[in-house]
Amino acid sequence: MLLAKATQTSALDSRLTADDAELLRQMLRAWGDLDADLLYKGSARGGHLGDEILQAGQPRPPIDLSELLRSEFWQFQMEFAEGWEQHPTMMQPVGGMDRIVKGFESRLGGVIVRKAPVTRIVDGDRKVRVRYRHNGAEHEITADFCINCAPAYLVKDIRNNFSRAYRDALAVVHPGKLFKIAFQGRRRFWEEDDRIYGGISWTDQPIMQLWYPAHGFHKAKGILLGSYTWDPEQGEAWGRLRPEQRLAAAIAQGEKLHPGYGELVEKGISIAWGKVPYQMGCSPEFTPEDRARHFPTLQTPNQRHYLVGDQMSFVSGWQEGAVRSAHAAVEHIHHRVASGD
Amino acid sequence: MLLAKATQTSALDSRLTADDAELLRQMLRAWGDLDADLLYKGSARGGHLGDEILQAGQPRPPIDLSELLRSEFWQFQMEFAEGWEQHPTMMQPVGGMDRIVKGFESRLGGVIVRKAPVTRIVDGDRKVRVRYRHNGAEHEITADFCINCAPAYLVKDIRNNFSRAYRDALAVVHPGKLFKIAFQGRRRFWEEDDRIYGGISWTDQPIMQLWYPAHGFHKAKGILLGSYTWDPEQGEAWGRLRPEQRLAAAIAQGEKLHPGYGELVEKGISIAWGKVPYQMGCSPEFTPEDRARHFPTLQTPNQRHYLVGDQMSFVSGWQEGAVRSAHAAVEHIHHRVASGD
Incomplete structure (x- = not known):
């Protein structure tokens, strides 16, 4: 108005x-x-008070402008779904995002070696050697190429013979300290009581947001995200709590959104990526200045070593970035091999 | 800005x-x-030109304000999905809206008599008699109550003994002249070529809009709505065309949205509700003045005759209105019978 x-x-x-x-x-x-x-005297777009099907709906009274302005909602939550990496249509793998990983895994058979921390990378103009520990013994692989999806902020501390520029570039990448909690609903109270079908409830508490599942409507139970914060300080603060403390805090905060929450959820689980061994964070980040200066260096192989993963994309934290960076590495290798390298 | x-x-x-x-x-x-x-210098919210995953996305240039203002899009299409009867979450019956009708039908067994135009309604204080033609013969049913979902604009022309006020109220309801066309896609070109997954394309041509299915993603074929207009003049104009003329016109107009459209769709079908015998329209309407004056009369039974259907709701054209009005009639009858009527 x-x-x-x-x-x-x-x-x-x-x-x-x-x-x-x-x-x-x-x-x-x-x-x-x-x-x-x-x-502006209120709008039916905001829904009605009481019945709107058999009676003329009564619009809700307008919220005071000053109150709206003083909310923090417009700072980013209001625009969140308009962000280019949040646009619909967003597909979901049936069973969850890790079905993609499991799909690769099932087709790779015995190729994957787990629990094998890399201790040294010796890159060369004909071969690349990677040394790792496994079951208490040291192993070394010599290969034509190495495609490395370990986070740059861990790769930089592995003994290596990379160029100075490449090492400088690895050093500017820092880990995101994201944090999530999931709860199982004893029943789907968000649907049954609140008629919420998917989507997000935002809060200015440390849990930051609740996510409701966009699938399994009206089934007996369901999993909801009880917290998801990408604020580094909040992520670290959550990480310092013991797992049972995290769940208790998330329940106390969720109570403000869903009264009786503590009785409505069960089987909570939390993950503070900053505490995950050999990952120590997720969704790696560059400052804009570091990105401009060092990202092109990392997009180019150091001799026969390729750094890939979501970190090598502009959509850190998204599988699409990891897949696209792997495609780019494979394509680059294809051209090298095809031209006799 | x-x-x-x-x-x-x-x-x-x-x-x-x-x-x-x-x-x-x-x-x-x-x-x-x-x-x-x-x-305002463009926004990533509008998507990027070219790659945005491995390279920094380049925002599209802003559209000229004057051009935006001269588009008709903001007149209602821009706000359309915010309308209270269009809000998500919107559930869809698997198989289409008529699964609801079929569900009732399968449970009602042989109760339904089809092709039975009603010729007379004699309402009374103890019984109501309904006369109808069926297979060339006249029949009459005498019942405790009549719940009538025929459109008011047809009921008014059935011989009846309703009160003057009730007849006056029936007379103000007029039929919506809605019109739809559906085509089968020979392939799901809107997904494969245009990455459209559900939703609407608006146009200022007589077809008004195309709807894309929100289900069956990436299957071989799919049904799309090739026109849906609720403009009464356009609806009548479409109705005056022969079915094959309607499809040809819709294909010519859709061509502007999907080049090569005529080769991409098959098996078109159209419906102009204004031409459907014994329906002669759909989505009945009141003017606001008539609604205020006469709707309460029709919400009250004429002795033992109840008018129901979407016409007896504030969501004409929606099944929810029909169901809710039926619930209201059944509840009213329940109370009458329980109190000895």
């Missing part, structure tokens, strides 16, 4: 033709659901 | 505190994805 009124002042007249200014007022009236006097 | 600038003029200062005016500017900057000078 204020904005539509503002279009009537001379401030805009110098920037718009009279026709466009009138169209702008009409657009604001349609967009803002304003009355003929350009006043 | 213009709006954020407008907040800097004195027009708003008299309506907002200085703190709130500053918050409003910050909110507009976040909402509008403006730069530090409150200028």
Whole structure:
């Protein structure tokens, strides 16, 4: 309303033709659901009070503008779903994101060696050697190429013979300290009591948000995300708590969104990626300056060593970034081999 | 940007505190994805030109404001999904909306008599008699109550003994002239070529809109809605065309949205509800004045005759309105019978 009124002042007249200014007022009236006097008196778009099917729905009264402005919701949550990496259509693998990993795993058979910390990488112009510990013994593999998806901030501390520029680039990548909690609902109270079907509830408490499952509607139980924060300080604070303390804190905070929450959820589990051995974080980050200066260096192999993973994309934390960076490495190797390298 | 600038003029200062005016500017900057000078220079929210995963995405250039204002999109399409009867979460019966009807039908067994136009309704204080034609013969049913879901604009022309007020009320309801076309895609070109997964494409042509299925992603074929208009004049114009003319016109118009459309779709079917015998329209409507004056009369039975259906709700055209009006009638009858009527 204020904005539509503002279009009537001379401030805009110098920037718009009279026709466009009138169209702008009409657009604001349609967009803002304003009355003929350009006043906002509530909108059916916000739902109705009471029955709206057999009786004419009564719109909810407008929320005070000052109160809206003082909420933090517009700082990013309001626009969150419009972010380019959040746009629908978003597909979900049936069974969860790790079905993608499990799918690769099942086709790779016995190729994967687990619990094998790498201790040394010797890159060369014909071969690359990787040394690792496994079951108490030292092993070494010599290969034509190494495609390495370990986080740069761990790779930098593995003994290596990379170029100075490559090592400088590895050193600027720092770990995201993301944190998540999941609970099982003893029943799907968010659907049964609150008619919530998927989506997010935001809060300014440390849990930051609750996510509701977009599948399994009306089944007996379901898993909801009881916290997901990507704030590094909050992530580290959660990580310092013991697992049972984390669940207790998340339940106390969730109580404000869902009264009786503690009785409604069970079997909580938490993960503070900063505490996961040999991962020590997730969703690696560059500052914009470091990204501009060092990312191209890491996008180029150090002789026969390729760094891949979501860290080598502009969508850190997303599987698509990991897959695309692997495709790029494979394509690069293909061209090298095809040209006799 | 213009709006954020407008907040800097004195027009708003008299309506907002200085703190709130500053918050409003910050909110507009976040909402509008403006730069530090409150200028809009394009937004990643609109997607990027070219790769955005392995390279920094390049935002699309802003569309000229005057061009945006001159589009009709903001008149209602932009706000359409915010309408209270369009809000997510919207459930879909597997197999289509008529699965609801089929579900009732399968449980009702042989109770339903089809092809039985009603010729007379004699309402009374103890019984109600309904006369109808079936297989060339006249039949009459005498019952305790009649729950009638025929459209009011047809009921009014059935011989009856309703009260004057009830007949006056029936007479104000007029039929919606909605029109739809469906095509089968020879392949799911909207997904394969355009990466469209469900949703609507709007056009100012007579077809008004295309709908894409929100299910069956990546299957071999799929059904899309090739037109859906609720404009009465357009609906009647479509109805005057022969079925094959309607499909040809819809294909010519769809061509502007999907080049090669005519070769991409097959097996078109159209329905102009205004031409359906014994229905002669759908989604019955009241003017606001008629609704205020006559709807309460129709919500009350005429002795033992209850009018139901989506027409007896504030969501004409939606099954929920029909179901809720039936529930209300059944509840009313329950109380009458329980109190000895």
